[in-house]
Amino acid sequence: MTGKAVRMLLALALCTGVGAAASETEACLACHADKGHAIEFPEGERIEAFVDEAEFRASVHGFLACTDCHDRTITPAGHEQRRFRSEELFKLRYSRICRRCHSDEEIAGTEVHDSLLAREADGHAPVCTDCHPAHAVRPAAGGLILAVEEHHCLECHADQAPAAPPAEVGPGDDRARRRVHHNLSCSGCHAGFSVTEHPQGAPAFDGAVPVAPEDICRRCHFDKYTKTHESIHFEMAGRGRPDTPTCLNCHGSHRIVNLSYDRVGSAGKCRECHPKLYATYAASVHGDALVSEHNRDVPICSDCHRAHDIGNPLTQDYRDDIPVMCANCHADAAIVGKYGLSTDVVRTYLSDFHGSTVSIYRDQEAGAYRLPRPIAVCTDCHGTHDIRSMTALGTAGTKALLLTKCRQCHEGAGSDFPDAWLSHYIPSMATAPALYLVDRAYRVLLPLLLLGMLLQVLLHAWRHATGRRGT
Amino acid sequence: MSNAAGGRESLRRFSTARIVEHLALIALFLVLAATGLAQKFHHFELSQWLLSAAGGVDRARQLHHWAGAVLAALIAVHVVTAWVGIFAFRRSFAMLVTPQDFRNAVQDLRYHLAQRERPAACDRYDYKQKFTYWMILISCALMALTGLALWFPVTVARFLPGEAIPLAATLHSHQALVILLVVVVWHVYDSVLNPDVFPLDTSIFTGRMSRTRMRRLHPRELDRLERGSSESVGGGGAPAG
Numbered sequence: 059m060t061g062k063a064v065r066m067l068l069a070l071a072l073c074t075g076v077g078a079a080a081s082e083t084e085a086c087l088a089c090h091a092d093k094g095h096a097i098e099f100p101e102g103e104r105i106e107a108f109v110d111e112a113e114f115r116a117s118v119h120g121f122l123a124c125t126d127c128h129d130r131t132i133t134p135a136g137h138e139q140r141r142f143r144s145e146e147l148f149k150l151r152y153s154r155i156c157r158r159c160h161s162d163e164e165i166a167g168t169e170v171h172d173s174l175l176a177r178e179a180d181g182h183a184p185v186c187t188d189c190h191p192a193h194a195v196r197p198a199a200g201g202l203i204l205a206v207e208e209h210h211c212l213e214c215h216a217d218q219a220p221a222a223p224p225a226e227v228g229p230g231d232d233r234a235r236r237r238v239h240h241n242l243s244c245s246g247c248h249a250g251f252s253v254t255e256h257p258q259g260a261p262a263f264d265g266a267v268p269v270a271p272e273d274i275c276r277r278c279h280f281d282k283y284t285k286t287h288e289s290i291h292f293e294m295a296g297r298g299r300p301d302t303p304t305c306l307n308c309h310g311s312h313r314i315v316n317l318s319y320d321r322v323g324s325a326g327k328c329r330e331c332h333p334k335l336y337a338t339y340a341a342s343v344h345g346d347a348l349v350s351e352h353n354r355d356v357p358i359c360s361d362c363h364r365a366h367d368i369g370n371p372l373t374q375d376y377r378d379d380i381p382v383m384c385a386n387c388h389a390d391a392a393i394v395g396k397y398g399l400s401t402d403v404v405r406t407y408l409s410d411f412h413g414s415t416v417s418i419y420r421d422q423e424a425g426a427y428r429l430p431r432p433i434a435v436c437t438d439c440h441g442t443h444d445i446r447s448m449t450a451l452g453t454a455g456t457k458a459l460l461l462t463k464c465r466q467c468h469e470g471a472g473s474d475f476p477d478a479w480l481s482h483y484i485p486s487m488a489t490a491p492a493l494y495l496v497d498r499a500y501r502v503l504l505p506l507l508l509l510g511m512l513l514q515v516l517l518h519a520w521r522h523a524t525g526r527r528g529t
Numbered sequence: 530m531s532n533a534a535g536g537r538e539s540l541r542r543f544s545t546a547r548i549v550e551h552l553a554l555i556a557l558f559l560v561l562a563a564t565g566l567a568q569k570f571h572h573f574e575l576s577q578w579l580l581s582a583a584g585g586v587d588r589a590r591q592l593h594h595w596a597g598a599v600l601a602a603l604i605a606v607h608v609v610t611a612w613v614g615i616f617a618f619r620r621s622f623a624m625l626v627t628p629q630d631f632r633n634a635v636q637d638l639r640y641h642l643a644q645r646e647r648p649a650a651c652d653r654y655d656y657k658q659k660f661t662y663w664m665i666l667i668s669c670a671l672m673a674l675t676g677l678a679l680w681f682p683v684t685v686a687r688f689l690p691g692e693a694i695p696l697a698a699t700l701h702s703h704q705a706l707v708i709l710l711v712v713v714v715w716h717v718y719d720s721v722l723n724p725d726v727f728p729l730d731t732s733i734f735t736g737r738m739s740r741t742r743m744r745r746l747h748p749r750e751l752d753r754l755e756r757g758s759s760e761s762v763g764g765g766g767a768p769a770g
């Protein structure tokens with residue numbers, strides 16, 4: 059590019075609005091980039107007339123000329139001085155200038171703006187610069203309020219600064235590291251607080267608080283909040299237990315990550331109050347795989363107990379659901395197939411006396427009569443938090459274990475009694491030849507019997523219908 | 530079945546004891562089939578309705594167990610009285626399966642296929658009734674034994690291998706279907722829908738059968754009666770075959 063061309067481009071730029079704005083800004087900043095200038099109001103209020111040049115140029119309004127907002131006559135000697143009765147009136151005037159470009163329709167649709175517009179209808183005009191600093195307006199995408207508020211709030215509350223998620227987050231899933239509330243401002247949860255307001259005796263969200271954390275969270279997570287009402291923790295709170303966990307005990311407050319993706323972290327939350335159970339679980343075949351391999355296939359606490367509507371595990375309904383919980387994984391070949399486990403375990407259980415009884419219990423009406431004795435479910439033989447691999451026990455070990463389990467309900471069961479259970483095997487010539495042969499025989503003979511009888515019936519009826527009867 | 534003159538006159542075939550026995554059998558069969566099949570096919574809505582009508586599966590099982598026990602007692606009494614009647618009182622064993630039954634079956638088959646003009650001439654019990662009788666009797670014995678194993682598995686496993694329990698469950702479950710088929714398909718057709726007796730063969734309820742129907746269904750028995758034998762009553766009766 060030649061020197062002549064560069065000169066032509068510069069001349070062209072000076073003729074355009076952009077060029078004009080740039081030259082005007084430079085002229086204004088000659089004074090306002092320095093601190094010391096201020097607007098003073100009769101009541102003694104004072105606003106610094108300082109503009110951070112770097113921030114302004116990085117802002118979304120960096121392309122505007124100063125007079126686009128500050129519509130006053132500027133002369134080489136300076137600019138006219140206007141007088142306002144108060145800081146509030148000054149700000150209101152400039153907020154109206156914002157609305158020249160940013161119409162009601164444009165700003166409506168967000169919760170904050172909608173509430174402000176509603177208040178405006180009642181005579182309380184909003185002040186845009188309370189949230190959007192006049193000379194440093196950030197792009198909307200990326201948290202315009204957050205940036206301002208964080209900066210403002212964190213001056214004192216730096217210890218609450220959102221940071222990286224906790225260290226126990228397992229590898230392999232970046233979603234587990236992503237903060238889920240990065241689009242929320244401080245006042246999104248801390249209602250009543252802003253860059254200008256800071257009520258005293260503020261809620262700390264840590265127990266004895268005027269506003270329960272659930273009441274904050276439910277504004278967005280109403281489905282989860284509703285579920286917590288079915289939780290044993292909610293029941294505990296109703297009984298006045300002070301150590302009842304709330305949303306924040308599991309999810310944290312300022313460093314919330316999505317626990318769905320952080321299974322180790324999720325189980326770790328339960329561990330805080332249930333350390334003994336967690337230790338048992340961590341030593342089990344499931345817990346060991348979670349802790350040592352970060353295996354995502356194994357169940358964590360919330361897979362069986364659920365996360366928000368945690369049921370009382372000592373109820374009959376919960377017990378009846380256990381085979382379904384186990385079946386969620388053990389009937390799914392895509393999950394258990396990887397570990398050489400058979401999905402027959404569920405099928406064989408459900409077709410047996412115990413399994414079919416539990417299935418019927420689940421289907422029948424709640425008030426129906428039930429014998430006051432439990433029916434064996436998966437956990438009665440395999441354990442609950444201490445589930446271990448049965449293959450390691452061997453045949454004799456399994457049978458010995460089964461006998462002790464059988465005797466819990468079947469008093470006086472002999473040493474052969476566990477053989478009544480076919481150990482989840484579908485009968486075959488190898489596992490239960492007598493049973494297999496009898497079953498096969500019936501499956502062949504039953505249709506033959508039906509066919510033979512139907513044939514006899516049809517022949518008899520046909521003979522009668524044709525009218526060629528004897529006698 | 531009126532005791533009219535001539536061809537309409539009726540002959541006594543069953544004693545009151547047999548009539549009561551059959552009524553009890555019907556009632557027990559209905560209770561056992563309803564409470565048993567509802568467990569076997571518990572996913573069906575009808576089953577769930579039946580189980581809840583019984584007051585829950587545990588009540589249905591109690592009902593099933595005790596109905597089974599009563600039926601087993603009924604069968605035991607039946608077998609003992611038949612045994613005593615046949616061997617002590619020299620009554621005929623009319624239910625005994627004989628070569629004549631197989632000949633009758635073949636004759637009926639030929640008749641059904643229009644290869645023969647007349648149906649087989651049967652005695653007091655035709656081969657179909659004998660088939661039904663023995664199927665039900667043997668099945669009931671099997672159901673009672675396997676049912677006991679399922680009712681008292683711990684006790685049974687002391688004397689038999691543990692595998693006997695699931696084997697009993699399979700036998701009990703499959704044999705229940707055999708009984709159901711025999712009763713519903715075979716017996717109900719033979720005694721209700723059969724054009725020869727429709728709308729109902731009432732002889733097991735009244736104890737009597739008309740001479741006309743006797744002539745058609747049990748000609749050999751009628752011949753024997755007409756030759757001067759006394760009227761046959763009870764589980765024994767006319768000599769077989």
